[in-house]
Amino acid sequence: METKGKVFKYPDNVDTDVIIPARYLNTSDANELAKHCMEDIDNTFVSRVNKGDIIVAGWNFGCGSSREHAPLVIKTCGTGCVIAKSFARIFYRNAINIGMPILECEAAAEEIEDGDEVSVDFGTGVITNITKGKTYKAEPFPSFIQNIIGKGGLLASLKEGC
Amino acid sequence: MGMTMTQKILAAHAGLESVKAGQLISAKLDIVLGNDITTPVAVNEFKKAGFDTVFNKDKIAIVLDHFVPNKDIKAAEQSKQCREFALAHSVSHFYDVGKMGIEHALLPEQGVVTAGDCIIGADSHTCTYGALGAFSTGVGSTDMAAGMATGTAWFKVPSAIRFELKGKLPEHCSGKDVILTIIGMIGVDGALYRSMEFSGEGVATLSMDDRLCICNMAIEAGAKNGIFPVDEVTKQYMEGRCERTPVIYEADEDAEYERTIEIDLGSIVPTVACPHLPENTHPAEELGDIKIDQVVIGSCTNGRMEDMEAAFNILKDKKIADNVRCIIIPGTMQILRECVQRGYVTAFIDAGAVVSTPTCGPCLGGYMGILAAGERCIATTNRNFVGRMGHVESEVYLASPATAAASALTGYITDPRRNS
Numbered sequence: 001m002e003t004k005g006k007v008f009k010y011p012d013n014v015d016t017d018v019i020i021p022a023r024y025l026n027t028s029d030a031n032e033l034a035k036h037c038m039e040d041i042d043n044t045f046v047s048r049v050n051k052g053d054i055i056v057a058g059w060n061f062g063c064g065s066s067r068e069h070a071p072l073v074i075k076t077c078g079t080g081c082v083i084a085k086s087f088a089r090i091f092y093r094n095a096i097n098i099g100m101p102i103l104e105c106e107a108a109a110e111e112i113e114d115g116d117e118v119s120v121d122f123g124t125g126v127i128t129n130i131t132k133g134k135t136y137k138a139e140p141f142p143s144f145i146q147n148i149i150g151k152g153g154l155l156a157s158l159k160e161g162c
Numbered sequence: 163m164g165m166t167m168t169q170k171i172l173a174a175h176a177g178l179e180s181v182k183a184g185q186l187i188s189a190k191l192d193i194v195l196g197n198d199i200t201t202p203v204a205v206n207e208f209k210k211a212g213f214d215t216v217f218n219k220d221k222i223a224i225v226l227d228h229f230v231p232n233k234d235i236k237a238a239e240q241s242k243q244c245r246e247f248a249l250a251h252s253v254s255h256f257y258d259v260g261k262m263g264i265e266h267a268l269l270p271e272q273g274v275v276t277a278g279d280c281i282i283g284a285d286s287h288t289c290t291y292g293a294l295g296a297f298s299t300g301v302g303s304t305d306m307a308a309g310m311a312t313g314t315a316w317f318k319v320p321s322a323i324r325f326e327l328k329g330k331l332p333e334h335c336s337g338k339d340v341i342l343t344i345i346g347m348i349g350v351d352g353a354l355y356r357s358m359e360f361s362g363e364g365v366a367t368l369s370m371d372d373r374l375c376i377c378n379m380a381i382e383a384g385a386k387n388g389i390f391p392v393d394e395v396t397k398q399y400m401e402g403r404c405e406r407t408p409v410i411y412e413a414d415e416d417a418e419y420e421r422t423i424e425i426d427l428g429s430i431v432p433t434v435a436c437p438h439l440p441e442n443t444h445p446a447e448e449l450g451d452i453k454i455d456q457v458v459i460g461s462c463t464n465g466r467m468e469d470m471e472a473a474f475n476i477l478k479d480k481k482i483a484d485n486v487r488c489i490i491i492p493g494t495m496q497i498l499r500e501c502v503q504r505g506y507v508t509a510f511i512d513a514g515a516v517v518s519t520p521t522c523g524p525c526l527g528g529y530m531g532i533l534a535a536g537e538r539c540i541a542t543t544n545r546n547f548v549g550r551m552g553h554v555e556s557e558v559y560l561a562s563p564a565t566a567a568a569s570a571l572t573g574y575i576t577d578p579r580r581n582s
Binding site for chain 2: 017018021022023026027028040041059060063064065066072086089093094097098142144153155156158159
């Protein structure tokens with residue numbers, strides 16, 4: 001499994017309020033919510049993002065609220081992966097649970113620039129910056145978490161285990 | 163090697179003799195919580211996965227608090243979906259308008275959570291219940307759905323930072339000033355993935371409302387949970403209140419902590435977190451003339467009785483400054499009732515404030531006090547991110563109820579010690 005696309009670069013501490021502002025949380029319809037993805041940090045994101053594109057950010061991505069709507073809108077917009085120096089713990093957990101690919105890689109998150117063309121191989125954790133001709137290796141997930149992702153999310157993995 | 167208090171609770175709920183930091187475990191849950199924003203997503207996932215029964219109707223709590231009384235048609239539909247699910251599964255702890263409160267003020271008050279519990283909630287401030295000596299953490303809706311179906315959740319056992327408290331808080335300072343000071347010291351990811359364990363002789367001087375407020379904002383330092391030891395103050399609070407028998411865990415003497423940070427409560431001053439991160443803290447007295455348009459006193463952080471009392475002590479027989487809107491939101495129906503009985507509501511109205519039914523409302527920019535572009539609010543809430551309370555060009559300053567009330571009187575961010 002892999003994704004390839006252009007990079008949208010954001011700073012440290014991107015919080016769930018800017019990913020999907022609470023004023024829109026009066027619905028749980030993913031397609032409706034996705035129209036407002038990243039709206040309060042980048043109101044051009046939704047009109048520019050294409051399937052497979054990659055969000056690259058700094059430390060503590062997804063901090064704040066527990067709203068699962070945050071990884072959900074990023075996924076629903078077609079984003080192929082989020083690469084960050086670190087993730088806030090509830091966002092990290094939610095992304096895994098809903099099958100939104102994320103990778104922690106400090107060097108890649110530091111060096112990759114907005115607009116770069118990047119590909120990610122989820123099997124190996126190798127991140128390739130095609131524009132700059134440079135590769136990085138992200139930490140792989142523990143096997144327990146790989147199992148959840150492999151089965152398509154937490155609930156699917158639970159049903160299979162029943 | 164010894165275990166922290168959090169690790170002991172997790173080990174017991176995983177049926178293990180001991181656990182260590184980094185270990186992945188499956189733990190039994192005592193309470194699974196959701197609100198009117200996160201429960202609909204959980205219900206959809208629960209149904210989509212084909213589950214038709216909940217693991218235990220007495221161990222699920224659904225609280226309608228974010229957008230109720232319903233703010234619009236869509237919110238009404240979400241409340242309705244929660245209500246129907248609660249009814250269909252005979253959920254014991256379902257709180258609708260008239261009974262509800264802000265979830266993290268309500269569940270401890272109603273005795274739904276207790277010492278020694280292992281709790282997940284689809285709300286990031288679920289970490290509040292650590293004040294009772296429980297392991298309690300925020301999760302997403304899919305975890306809530308899985309928890310309601312199976313009664314278990316997976317966890318990576320956290321390491322811990324110990325906060326050794328000594329001394330006693332000065333007048334006009336409260337738990338909010340303590341936790342803002344700590345977040346200012348360690349940063350918004352200073353406790354990422356870790357427990358914040360509070361200990362030391364200073365613990366005994368803190369009220370339950372202070373402890374609930376401190377644990378509430380552990381997430382604002384990135385923590386998995388915050389936790390206080392169980393002492394006489396906790397036991398007195400739980401007595402006759404908790405429906406289940408409390409279980410008391412203590413950290414081992416040789417428990418390992420990543421670091422220990424000493425906090426002298428006596429040196430705490432009224433503290434304000436400036437936009438747009440909770441770590442951007444400054445002493446209130448050093449902030450200069452920052453003019454405000456709105457004051458919000460309430461939320462799961464500071465909507466409890468002592469918070470209302472702190473506001474009353476400053477606002478009684480005074481007038482709120484011209485051109486300042488002051489919105490006071492008692493956290494639960496019981497607190498609202500007590501505010502009526504004690505005459506606080508009359509005093510607040512006489513001062514020029516409005517008093518609302520319990521709701522999360524403005525804290526997350528839902529309703530009941532949304533800010534326009536360029537407006538500024540001092541709030542006793544927990545987050546001051548961009549656009550949190552309204553327009554992306556509005557600003558939120560986080561502070562204690564005393565500081566917020568003092569600021570309401572002057573129209574500028576004000577150290578509450580100045581008014582007294």
